[in-house]
Amino acid sequence: MTDAPIIAMSGLVKRFGTLTVLHDITFDIERGEFFSLLGPSGCGKTTLLRILAGIEQPSEGTLLIDGQPMAGVPANRRPTNMVFQSYAIFPHLNVEENIGYGLRNMALSKSEAAARVAEALTLVKLEGLGKRNAHQLSGGQRQRVALARALVCRPKVLLLDEPLSALDKKLREEMQLELRALQRTVGITFVFVTHDQEEALTLSDRIAVMDKGHVLQIDSPRGLYERPESRTVAEFIGSMNLFSGRVTQVDPGGMAEIDGPAGRFRGIARPGLAPGDAAVAAIRPERIRILRAAPADGINAVAAALQASSYLGDRSLHVLVGTATGQQITVQSGPAADDTPEGGAAGLWLGWGAEAGLILPG
Amino acid sequence: MLRRPDFLWVYAVVFIAFLYGPVLLMPLFSVNDGNFATFPLKGFTLRHYSSMATNTSMLLALQNSLKIAVIVSLLSTALAIPAALAITRFRLPGAAPIVSFMMLPLVIPSIVMGVALLVIILKFLGIQLSLWTVAAGHILICLPYCMSVLMSRLEGFDPSLEEASRDLGCNAWQTFVRVTLPLAMPGVISSLLMGFIISFDEFVIAFFLTGTENTLPVYLYSQLRFPNRLPGTLALGSLILIVSAVLVVLAEIIRKRGVPSGNPGDL
Amino acid sequence: MAFASVPARAGSQRDPAILRRRMAGFGLLSPALLLMVLMLALPVMALILMSFWTQDGFELDRTFTLENYRQLVATTDEPTIWFGIPFPFAYPVPAILMLKSLAMSLVATVAVIAVAYPMAYFMAFRITRHKALWIILITIPFWTSYLLRVFSWKIVLGFNGAINSGLKSLGLIEEPLEFLLYNPTAVVITLAHAWVAFAILPIYVSLEKIDRTLLEAASDLGDSRLKRFFRITLPLSAPGTIAASLLVFIPTVGDYVTPALVGGPGGTMIGSLVQDLFLKQNNAPLGAAVSIVMMLIIATLVSLFLWAIGYRKLRSRRA
Numbered sequence: 001m002t003d004a005p006i007i008a009m010s011g012l013v014k015r016f017g018t019l020t021v022l023h024d025i026t027f028d029i030e031r032g033e034f035f036s037l038l039g040p041s042g043c044g045k046t047t048l049l050r051i052l053a054g055i056e057q058p059s060e061g062t063l064l065i066d067g068q069p070m071a072g073v074p075a076n077r078r079p080t081n082m083v084f085q086s087y088a089i090f091p092h093l094n095v096e097e098n099i100g101y102g103l104r105n106m107a108l109s110k111s112e113a114a115a116r117v118a119e120a121l122t123l124v125k126l127e128g129l130g131k132r133n134a135h136q137l138s139g140g141q142r143q144r145v146a147l148a149r150a151l152v153c154r155p156k157v158l159l160l161d162e163p164l165s166a167l168d169k170k171l172r173e174e175m176q177l178e179l180r181a182l183q184r185t186v187g188i189t190f191v192f193v194t195h196d197q198e199e200a201l202t203l204s205d206r207i208a209v210m211d212k213g214h215v216l217q218i219d220s221p222r223g224l225y226e227r228p229e230s231r232t233v234a235e236f237i238g239s240m241n242l243f244s245g246r247v248t249q250v251d252p253g254g255m256a257e258i259d260g261p262a263g264r265f266r267g268i269a270r271p272g273l274a275p276g277d278a279a280v281a282a283i284r285p286e287r288i289r290i291l292r293a294a295p296a297d298g299i300n301a302v303a304a305a306l307q308a309s310s311y312l313g314d315r316s317l318h319v320l321v322g323t324a325t326g327q328q329i330t331v332q333s334g335p336a337a338d339d340t341p342e343g344g345a346a347g348l349w350l351g352w353g354a355e356a357g358l359i360l361p362g
Numbered sequence: 363m364l365r366r367p368d369f370l371w372v373y374a375v376v377f378i379a380f381l382y383g384p385v386l387l388m389p390l391f392s393v394n395d396g397n398f399a400t401f402p403l404k405g406f407t408l409r410h411y412s413s414m415a416t417n418t419s420m421l422l423a424l425q426n427s428l429k430i431a432v433i434v435s436l437l438s439t440a441l442a443i444p445a446a447l448a449i450t451r452f453r454l455p456g457a458a459p460i461v462s463f464m465m466l467p468l469v470i471p472s473i474v475m476g477v478a479l480l481v482i483i484l485k486f487l488g489i490q491l492s493l494w495t496v497a498a499g500h501i502l503i504c505l506p507y508c509m510s511v512l513m514s515r516l517e518g519f520d521p522s523l524e525e526a527s528r529d530l531g532c533n534a535w536q537t538f539v540r541v542t543l544p545l546a547m548p549g550v551i552s553s554l555l556m557g558f559i560i561s562f563d564e565f566v567i568a569f570f571l572t573g574t575e576n577t578l579p580v581y582l583y584s585q586l587r588f589p590n591r592l593p594g595t596l597a598l599g600s601l602i603l604i605v606s607a608v609l610v611v612l613a614e615i616i617r618k619r620g621v622p623s624g625n626p627g628d629l
Numbered sequence: 630m631a632f633a634s635v636p637a638r639a640g641s642q643r644d645p646a647i648l649r650r651r652m653a654g655f656g657l658l659s660p661a662l663l664l665m666v667l668m669l670a671l672p673v674m675a676l677i678l679m680s681f682w683t684q685d686g687f688e689l690d691r692t693f694t695l696e697n698y699r700q701l702v703a704t705t706d707e708p709t710i711w712f713g714i715p716f717p718f719a720y721p722v723p724a725i726l727m728l729k730s731l732a733m734s735l736v737a738t739v740a741v742i743a744v745a746y747p748m749a750y751f752m753a754f755r756i757t758r759h760k761a762l763w764i765i766l767i768t769i770p771f772w773t774s775y776l777l778r779v780f781s782w783k784i785v786l787g788f789n790g791a792i793n794s795g796l797k798s799l800g801l802i803e804e805p806l807e808f809l810l811y812n813p814t815a816v817v818i819t820l821a822h823a824w825v826a827f828a829i830l831p832i833y834v835s836l837e838k839i840d841r842t843l844l845e846a847a848s849d850l851g852d853s854r855l856k857r858f859f860r861i862t863l864p865l866s867a868p869g870t871i872a873a874s875l876l877v878f879i880p881t882v883g884d885y886v887t888p889a890l891v892g893g894p895g896g897t898m899i900g901s902l903v904q905d906l907f908l909k910q911n912n913a914p915l916g917a918a919v920s921i922v923m924m925l926i927i928a929t930l931v932s933l934f935l936w937a938i939g940y941r942k943l944r945s946r947r948a
Contacts, residue, residue, distance in 0.1 A: 055525050057646035075528040076536075088526035091519075092544045101540075102530030153530060370751040377748050381770050381826060384781040387791055391784065399784045400794035445661035452654025460658070464665050469876065471883025473900045474920050477907050478672035481679050481917060485689065502668045505661060556772075563774035566886060570907075579776050586780060586890065596784075599777045606773040614765045 004067055006031045006157060006189045007052065012061035014047055014213075021047050023213045025061070029157075029191060034183050036192045036200040039210035040236075045193045046085075048210075049159050052191060054078045066156050076105070081150035082159040085166070087142045089134045095121075096130035098145055102153040120148040123182070140171050147179075151186060160192045164199065176202055197237050201225070209233050229270060231360050234282045241288070241329050243281040243302070244362050247273050256359040257299070262325045266299050267357030280362035285332040287356040290318065291349040300352050304329055306345035320350065388603065392596035399592060410597035420598065423581035426493055427562055430577060434500040435557030441501070442508035442553060447542070449509075450516040451524075465506045475502065476570035483571070491573035499567040504560050508553040511617070515549025516542075548616050555613035559606050578602065680917035689914070697918035723902060723919050727926065730898040733813055734881040737820040741877050742870060744821065745828040750862075752829070753836035764833075771826035779887050782819040786810040786891065811893025819887050824880075828873040835869025836862070871940060875931060882927055899923055 005028035014022040022044045029035045037045040050056040051063065054075035063070040066079060081102065090098050099120050103113040121127050124144040129137075137145065143163055150158055164172045164179075180203050183190050194200050200207050201221040208218045209232075217229045228234035231242065245260020256269030258279045265281030273279060281300075295301045304320035307328070318331045329350060391399040395407040414420060445464070449457055467475060479499050483489050523545070527537040543550070565579035572580055582602075585595045680697055683690045701723055708715035711725045718724050752763050770778065785791045786809040793805035809815065839862065847857040885900030892898070899919070906916030 053525075053529055055528065074533070075525070076531045076533050080529070082526070082529045084522040084526055086520050086522050088520060088522040090523060090526075090541060090545075101527070105531030105536070149526075149530065368755070370747065370755050373747050374751045374755075377744070378766065380744075380822070381767075384785045384822065385770065385773070385778055387784050388777065388781055398789050398794075399787070399791065400789050401791060402794075402798045441661040441664060444657035448654045448656075448658035452650060452657070454651060454654045454658070460662065463669075464661065466665075466669060469879045470669075470924075471880050471900065473883045473885055473903055474676075474924060475669070475672070477903060477913075477916060477920055478676040479668065480907065481913060482672040482675040485679065485913070486675050498668060501664065505665065509661070559772050563772075563776070565774070565776040579774060583776060586783075599774075599780065603773050603777060607769050610769050610772040611765055614761070614768060618761055 005029060006033075006066055007191070008064040010062045010064075012048070012051065012058045012063060014044070014051060014056065015059045021213050022051075022058075025215055027208065027215060027218055029189060030206075032187055032189055033205045034180065034190045034192065034203055036194055036204040036207045037210060038194055038197060038200040038207050038236075041195055043210040044213040045195075045210050046161055049082075049161055049191060049193045052157070053080055053082045053159050055082075079156040080159055081153050081155040081157075082161065083143075083146045083150050083163045085161045085163065087146040087163075087166075089137070089142050089145055091134045093134070094130070095126065095132045095134075095137070095145055098134065099130075099149045099152055101149060106153070116152050120152040123151065123185075124148040139167055140175065143167065143175065147182070151182075151188070155188065157189045157191060160190060162193055162195070164194075165196075172199075179203060201237070209236060211236075227268075228282070228358070228360070231280055231282070231362055234358070234360060239285055239330055241283050241285065242362075243283075243327075245279060245281065247275050247277045247279050247359070250275060255354060258359055262302055262322055262327065264299050265357060265359070266354040267359045268355065269359040270361060273359060273361060278362045280360050281357055282360055283352055283357040285317070285330040286315075287352050288329070288331045288350050289352060290320075290331060290333070291351050294349050295351045300354065300357060302329065302350045304348050304350050306348060320348065385603065388596050389600040392593065392600045397590070397593055399596065410593040411601075413594060414597060414601075417594065419576070420578075420581060420594075423576040423578045426575055427578035430493055430497045430500060431558045431562040433497050434504055434561040435554045437497075438501045438504040438508045438557045439512075439550060439553045442505060442512050443546075443550065446509055446512035446516055447538075450513055451521075461509075464509060467503045468506050472503070472564075472566040473570075475499070476567045479567070480570045491571055493572065493575055493577075495571040495573070496568045496577060497561075499571045500561040500564055503564065503567065504557040507556050507560060511553045511556060512546065512549045515546050515552075515617075519545050548618070552613040552617040555609050555616075559609050559613075563602070563606060676917045677921060679914055680921050682914045684912045684914050687911070697915050698922075700915065701918060701922060723899070723922070726897060726899045726902050727923065729813070730882050730900070731926075731930070733817050733898065734820070734878050737817045737824070737881055738874050738878040740817065740821040741825045741828045742832075742874050745825050745873065746832055746870065749829045749832035749836055752833050753839075764830075767826050767829050775823060776886060778823045779819055779890050782815065782822065782891050783810065786815055786818075810891055811896060813892070813896050815891045815893075816887050816896040816898070819891050820881050820884065823887070824877045828877050831869040831873040831876065832866060833869075835866040835872075839865045868940075871935075871938070879927055879931065883923060 007029040009028070010026050012022055012025040013020065025048060037048060039045050047056060051058050052065070054070065054073060054077075070078065090101065093101070096117055100113055100117045103116060106113075108116070117130070121130055124147050126141065126144050126148065129141065132141075134142070134145075143166075146163070160179075164175055167175060176199060179190075192200075192203060201224075204221060206218060206220055207224055209216045209224065211232055217224060217233045219227070224233065224237050228237060228240075234240045234242070243258075243260055243262045243265055245258035245262075245265065247256055248259045248264075249257040250269060250273055254269055254271075255266060256273055256279070257264060257266045258281055260281075267281055267283075283300075294303070303323040305323065307319045307321050309316060309318045314335055316333045316335075318333065320329045320331060321327070322329055331350065387399070390403075392410055393406055393408065394403050395405040395409075396403075448454060449461060454460075476499070479495070479502075480491075483491065483495055489495065523541055524537055527541045528534075532540060563579060564577075565583060568577045568580050569583065576584070578598075582595065582598060585591050585598075681693050681695070683692075683694060683696050700720055701718075703719040704717045705719040706717075708717040709721040709725070710716075711721070714728075716724050748767070752760070752767070756763055783790070787793070788805050788807065788810065790810070792809060793802070796802045797805065843861055843865070844857060847861045848854075852860060882898075883900045883903075884898065885904050888896045888898045888901050889904075892901070903916050903920050903923070906912045906919060910916075
């Protein structure tokens with residue numbers, strides 16, 4: 001039982017009138033995970049979260065939470081609690097009453113409930129603010145109240161709907177660290193919705209990347225960054241240079257080669273590619289090296305001219321223009337500016353090793 | 363604010379004078395020691411007010427009006443709360459035409475509603491006219507006002523507050539009692555007060571639908587024809603004006619309190 | 630995914646959760662809606678039915694007939710002349726009163742809008758502090774007794790009223806001015822005063838909703854304040870202004886309290902006739918027919934007006 005996933009989704013579909021916002025969502029979330037749903041606005045991630053909470057009902061499909069089917073189970077009977085994007089702090093109640101709101105629905109003695117509220121206040125570092133009114137709280141404090149109010153009910157899953165998006169950058173980074181530490185402390189499964197890929201990479205054990213109602217890929221942050229399975233994911237997570245072409249050769253060892261207007265490229269292939277398929281070669285900016293002369297084998301080599309460089313302290317970013325296609329290519333170099341081109345900006349070459357690049361269906 | 367003479371400020375002051383001037387003559391003449399509403403004023407007296415205490419038919423009419431107004435305000439608010447909830451919280455098909463239909467009493471001349479109710483009550487149902495038929499007619503005209511007050515209040519707050527309550531373990535009824543009702547309370551009180559004022563002041567429908575018993579406005583209307591009863595009428599009218607004004611101010615203040623809705627239409 | 634091709638509308642209608650929610654919603658709505666149907670729709674239908682019956686002395690003749698309507702449009706060779714307009718009806722009173730009511734309401738409505746608009750503009754653009762106070766100040770007269778607001782004009786304009794006695798005590802006139810009260814002008818003034826507070830709020834709301842950056846943009850593009858008002862403010866506040874004028878026009882056409890108190894014999898309106906037919910002449914069927922014709926004429930005029938100015942387009946533009 002403890003090894004079974006805490007959330008199991010199978011074939012979930014959601015329609016609003018004629019609009020289908022979720023298509024055949026099928027995946028599991030493991031116990032104790034910090035799991036993120038990542039995607040641009042309108043991709044269906046919030047709808048999926050609201051389905052988990054029981055606020056929305058799926059049009060089709062089944063959902064199990066802790067092994068129990070959730071069909072027909074309303075939000076108030078689910079072992080989940082939610083932190084809303086607007087925080088939804090009850091304006092007619094003070095901080096303590098807000099946090100204790102859900103406890104009134106449990107068979108708890110008054111002293112027991114009070115103790116749990118106090119414990120929750122400490123957990124989110126709001127000791128002494130229990131009597132404050134909602135309108136006397138700052139944005140960060142409201143966020144903590146919302147968090148405490150959900151956690152105090154000891155849910156099996158905590159659902160968070162872009163809880164950091166209303167905070168300014170500095171506070172957001174602080175809260176990211178706290179949120180991660182908090183999740184380790186309480187050991188509850190967190191399902192976190194965000195459109196900020198950096199936030200998702202920082203916080204999560206695993207991330208589901210969503211687009212237009214589909215789940216594109218589920219993987220660890222490292223997996224998503226280093227082994228994106230599609231062009232969309234490759235472009236959405238971090239920055240990526242793409243060169244299009246057609247597959248010319250697929251090796252049994254998992255490597256493939258493509259040929260396109262920008263040149264010939266070799267990299268680790270997605271399974272299923274066959275010669276003749278349209279494909280792209282994908283390479284991260286930090287894996288490209290700027291060279292003075294063309295590489296000997298002519299593979300993964302692009303002639304380019306430097307357009308602009310920006311120095312960012314710990315690294316430098318260079319924007320180059322490919323000679324053959326005119327496309328922009330971004331290259332990142334480390335702090336030791338050994339490969340920063342000095343002097344001549346034209347007649348440069350870009351190169352990378354075959355193991356550094358990917359060949360993805362295009 | 364008086365940096366430079368501003369035409370609009372002058373206009374506003376003149377406008378307010380025009381709006382209040384005629385009405386304020388009533389309390390002015392009601393404390394005038396004379397039997398006609400004429401200048402010059404003769405001196406201050408409260409005798410027109412003290413004589414009201416012995417006017418039994420007026421006191422009876424007042425009692426009737428109070429009874430009706432309380433019943434009407436309670437019933438129309440009780441009907442309007444679930445209806446306003448249904449319109450603002452449930453995505454109902456056909457909600458827009460239903461709301462338009464329910465707002466119709468705002469634009470139909472009251473005489474048409476009066477005669478239509480008179481016809482169905484007397485000629486079709488064969489029910490005797492009484493204070494109850496007046497109350498029924500008043501609920502009809504109060505309901506649109508109560509609905510709009512409550513709807514704008516309910517539209518004003520974040521729907522995720524109610525979702526949060528469900529998420530924290532409350533069922534629909536508990537959520538209504540613990541979140542929706544407390545947050546809508548300024549609207550509810552304002553709806554109660556408005557229902558009371560509308561019914562208490564209403565004349566046309568009461569005039570058509572009342573039986574042998576008078577409401578206060580119907581009594582007042584019957585007195586307007588007798589010039590010799592003018593001072594007493596003025597005193598009674600002044601009292602009605604003051605009561606209505608106090609209740610309106612109260613309703614408005616209560617409605618503005620609590621969570622700001624941020625909706626400029628929510629007046 | 631096999632269901633993806635099924636039209637989504639059909640899918641959502643079968644969705645039991647949505648159906649249950651709709652049922653709950655209609656359940657909450659139904660008491661109020663039922664009351665409105667019982668007390669508004671049914672009585673109006675009864676009124677329509679009644680208009681096809683006739684009054685025979687104290688008895689009601691319940692045979693279906695168009696007699697009442699025929700009576701309203703029956704013509705004669707000797708037209709009644711009213712203000713130079715010939716009315717070729719055998720029973721011209723309803724037609725004359727209808728036209729007169731429409732004219733008086735129209736004048737009152739135009740006066741109300743002309744007076745209310747600057748006030749609404751003032752409240753929306755000039756008042757920065759104590760806005761709520763001003764709104765309450767405007768609202769109070771509207772909520773106080775209509776009867777008393779009308780009656781107050783009798784005190785102002787009457788034979789022994791405030792104006793006459795005031796002017797007399799100042800020595801400006803010898804005899805009271807009789808033309809003040811009991812005429813159509815007195816009715817129009819009283820109607821305008823009684824309804825002006827009601828008209829301010831919709832205009833104020835539509836002015837308040839105007840995005841202030843639009844006005845800044847117009848100035849930036851070279852509009853003077855006056856030009857900006859006619860090119861931006863006035864068009865954007867048109868929906869509220871039109872709503873306000875209808876909210877005043879429609880109920881005032883049928884008013885009878887005002888003509889009864891300050892109108893005198895010359896200031897009677899169509900509402901006075903309806904009241905008379907029902908309560909004094911004991912001819913409810915004819916009264917019903919007059920009410921229905923009145924409602925139809927108002928509805929037609931309002932629809933024509935809205936169609937002529939393209940109200941639908943105006944509203945959609947705002948959204």
